[in-house]
Amino acid sequence: MTHRKYILDLTLTAVEQLNERCALLRATDPTAPLPPMQAGQFAQLRVDNSPHAFLRRPISIHNVDRERNEVWFLVQIVGKGTKGLAQMKCHERLNAVLPLGNGFTLPERQTERVLLVGGGVGVAPLLLLGKQLSERGVRPTFLLGARSEKDLLQTEHFRHYGDLHVSTEDGSLGERGFVTQHPLMHEAHFDRVYVCGPKPMMVAVAHWAKSGNIWCEVSLENRMACGIGACLCCVEDTSEGHVCVCTEGPVFNIEQLKWQI
Amino acid sequence: MANLTTDIAGLRLRNPVMTASGTFGYGTEYEDFVPLEQLGGIIVKGTTLHPRQGNPYPRMAETEGGMLNCVGLQNRGVDYFCQHIYPQLRDIPTNFIVNVSGNAPEDYAECAARIGELEAIPAIELNISCPNVKHGGMAFGTTVEGAQSVVRAVRKAYGKTLIVKLSPNVTDIVAIAKAVEDEGADAVSLINTLMGMAIDAEKRCRLLSIGTGGLSGPAVKPVALRMVWQVAHAVGIPVIGLGGIVSATDAVEFLLAGASAVEIGTANFLDPAVTIKVIQGINDYLERHGFTSVKEIIGLCE
Numbered sequence: 001m002t003h004r005k006y007i008l009d010l011t012l013t014a015v016e017q018l019n020e021r022c023a024l025l026r027a028t029d030p031t032a033p034l035p036p037m038q039a040g041q042f043a044q045l046r047v048d049n050s051p052h053a054f055l056r057r058p059i060s061i062h063n064v065d066r067e068r069n070e071v072w073f074l075v076q077i078v079g080k081g082t083k084g085l086a087q088m089k090c091h092e093r094l095n096a097v098l099p100l101g102n103g104f105t106l107p108e109r110q111t112e113r114v115l116l117v118g119g120g121v122g123v124a125p126l127l128l129l130g131k132q133l134s135e136r137g138v139r140p141t142f143l144l145g146a147r148s149e150k151d152l153l154q155t156e157h158f159r160h161y162g163d164l165h166v167s168t169e170d171g172s173l174g175e176r177g178f179v180t181q182h183p184l185m186h187e188a189h190f191d192r193v194y195v196c197g198p199k200p201m202m203v204a205v206a207h208w209a210k211s212g213n214i215w216c217e218v219s220l221e222n223r224m225a226c227g228i229g230a231c232l233c234c235v236e237d238t239s240e241g242h243v244c245v246c247t248e249g250p251v252f253n254i255e256q257l258k259w260q261i
Numbered sequence: 262m263a264n265l266t267t268d269i270a271g272l273r274l275r276n277p278v279m280t281a282s283g284t285f286g287y288g289t290e291y292e293d294f295v296p297l298e299q300l301g302g303i304i305v306k307g308t309t310l311h312p313r314q315g316n317p318y319p320r321m322a323e324t325e326g327g328m329l330n331c332v333g334l335q336n337r338g339v340d341y342f343c344q345h346i347y348p349q350l351r352d353i354p355t356n357f358i359v360n361v362s363g364n365a366p367e368d369y370a371e372c373a374a375r376i377g378e379l380e381a382i383p384a385i386e387l388n389i390s391c392p393n394v395k396h397g398g399m400a401f402g403t404t405v406e407g408a409q410s411v412v413r414a415v416r417k418a419y420g421k422t423l424i425v426k427l428s429p430n431v432t433d434i435v436a437i438a439k440a441v442e443d444e445g446a447d448a449v450s451l452i453n454t455l456m457g458m459a460i461d462a463e464k465r466c467r468l469l470s471i472g473t474g475g476l477s478g479p480a481v482k483p484v485a486l487r488m489v490w491q492v493a494h495a496v497g498i499p500v501i502g503l504g505g506i507v508s509a510t511d512a513v514e515f516l517l518a519g520a521s522a523v524e525i526g527t528a529n530f531l532d533p534a535v536t537i538k539v540i541q542g543i544n545d546y547l548e549r550h551g552f553t554s555v556k557e558i559i560g561l562c563e
């Protein structure tokens with residue numbers, strides 16, 4: 001799958017602080033309609049306001065609003081680069097290379113029962129996935145996990161496209177504990193599962209999917225330099241050897257990975 | 262428009278801007294951003310006789326003004342290159358140069374000979390700064406004898422333009438440059454990455470899988486510029502300068518120091534279209550200062 005990639009000077013139309021660690025950036029291309037983008041694909045964002053962040057930062061496409069010609073990014077501060085991005089102001093310029101990587105594989109039949117599991121900022125690509133599923137007539141189930149209620153992101157938006165279940169580690173909202181302890185994982189049946197979040201969570205869900213013989217795709221967040229398959233820095237060990245997460249992924253079927261599950 | 266053409270030991274370049282090995286893939290990765298035929302040349306990924314898996318992840322760590330990598334020459338081997346990649350490149354009208362690596366002089370020579378059969382590849386760049394198992398882990402590029410042994414073997418097996426890429430991790434780069442010139446190298450390119458390391462203080466662990474890696478990006482530029490200047494004054498063959506170039510001004514500095522052409526590496530990650538901007542910027546510089554040809558500024562800075 002190859003899609004044309006662009007270097008775009010986007011303009012921020014809104015920056016919303018969702019909690020003390022997360023910001024929602026909405027950006028538009030003032031000159032042209034944004035290119036086609038698939039859920040699971042990402043952008044390489046340039047960090048202009050932090051001299052110490054040298055390389056671009058890979059950030060998932062969170063949502064695409066065609067009416068407003070906007071692309072949304074959900075950024076969680078973990079270091080200098082994400083801090084620089086989260087502190088940007090409305091009307092500032094955001095230079096992005098996009099769309100990069102391969103998106104999630106959408107179901108073939110409308111009747112498939114689809115579960116989307118997200119943890120922390122890993123929920124980012126699942127909003128666009130939910131939207132693209134609902135456009136195909138599939139109503140997914142979302143299971144979103146976070147440390148506590150204030151860390152749950154964009155729940156109102158998710159509810160728009162499917163049934164929303166949540167779990168928090170401290171029990172402040174939804175079920176207490178990790179997503180894999182949620183009753184949904186044991187009571188309901190699914191044909192497909194898509195997962196994005198911290199690695200231990202993805203491994204746990206992948207284990208659950210594998211033991212239940214359920215088709216499962218995960219989205220990896222390996223460290224990247226180029227984001228376009230040129231430097232070979234971002235490799236994951238797979239059944240086909242070292243492959244670039246930025247071009248062969250970031251979405252992988254769990255059967256391709258060498259995880260101990 | 263100034264005349265940007267330059268040449269490397271008879272190899273004619275449309276302009277002095279090439280891309281550095283390992284940072285530009287096989288060129289096709291950048292097709293959406295750069296009209297490849299407008300580049301002076303493309304130096305493709307390090308290629309070895311046999312396929313290599315490279316080092317484990319993580320292979321990259323960001324540092325102040327640069328980055329460290331320990332990719333470890335992951336590639337599918339020269340046969341795969343000849344059969345599957347070369348056919349995709351052969352009709353693109355630019356100079357494709359293959360960066361060749363190996364574990365022993367014989368490996369280098371055999372790999373170079375295979376590449377020599379490919380009509381549309383006018384030159385190779387020998388990477389003599391990768392670990393050498395036969396010499397007990399020492400790199401060919403860090404001793405005069407090691408460098409000589411590889412260049413001697415390859416020169417016998419390869420008749421086209423032979424560029425030797427020098428390692429900066431040496432006490433006296435001039436001695437190595439002279440040694441490879443004596444063995445028949447047509448040109449030298451420098452610098453490869455500088456050995457470095459990164460540690461995560463919070464997690465109290467190293468950030469690269471094998472501990473150390475090669476430093477590239479603007480952080481290395483002053484070192485690279487110094488070495489290019491020293492080598493250009495000491496050898497009679499053309500010098501290709503690289504290390505930390507992100508702008509046309511950087512590229513001009515290397516030309517002034519004595520480089521006949523430049524390569525751009527890490528900067529491609531920051532701006533995938535940087536090469537085209539540098540080419541335009543060199544032209545603007547020449548016009549602004551009244552030069553009609555880029556050759557007029559090569560080595561101007563004594």
Ligand SMILES: Cc1cc2nc3c(=O)[nH]c(=O)nc-3n(C[C@H](O)[C@H](O)[C@H](O)COP(=O)(O)OP(=O)(O)OC[C@H]3O[C@@H](n4cnc5c(N)ncnc54)[C@H](O)[C@@H]3O)c2cc1C
Pocket residue numbers: 042053057058059060061073074075076077078079080081082083121124125220221222223224250319320321322323461463468469
């Ligand atoms: C495809 C993809 C999609 C992503 N989508 C999103 C998203 O939508 N939203 C979001 O917020 N984030 C997303 N991420 C993660 C995001 O890219 C990183 O959090 C960000 O690059 C970190 O940059 P920083 O400068 O903030 O942190 P840094 O300051 O670079 O580092 C943060 C921490 O990581 C450590 N670290 C540095 N280098 C390495 C290394 N080589 N190996 C291991 N640890 C290292 C540092 O020591 C530090 O502890 C995505 C990543 C990928 C690959």
Ligand SMILES: Cc1cc2nc3c(=O)[nH]c(=O)nc-3n(C[C@H](O)[C@H](O)[C@H](O)COP(=O)(O)O)c2cc1C
Pocket residue numbers: 231232233281282283284306307308330332334360388426452453454476477478479481503504505506524525526527528
């Ligand atoms: C990710 C990466 C991979 C590299 N791979 C190679 C390689 O295979 N062969 C080689 O000779 N140099 C390799 N290099 C070194 C570059 O070609 C170049 O010499 C170095 O990065 C300095 O230039 P720069 O500062 O413009 O990047 C690599 C550099 C990077 C960053």
Ligand code: FES
Pocket residue numbers: 223224225226227228229230231232233234235244245246247
């Ligand atoms: S980040 Fe460079 S190859 Fe994936």
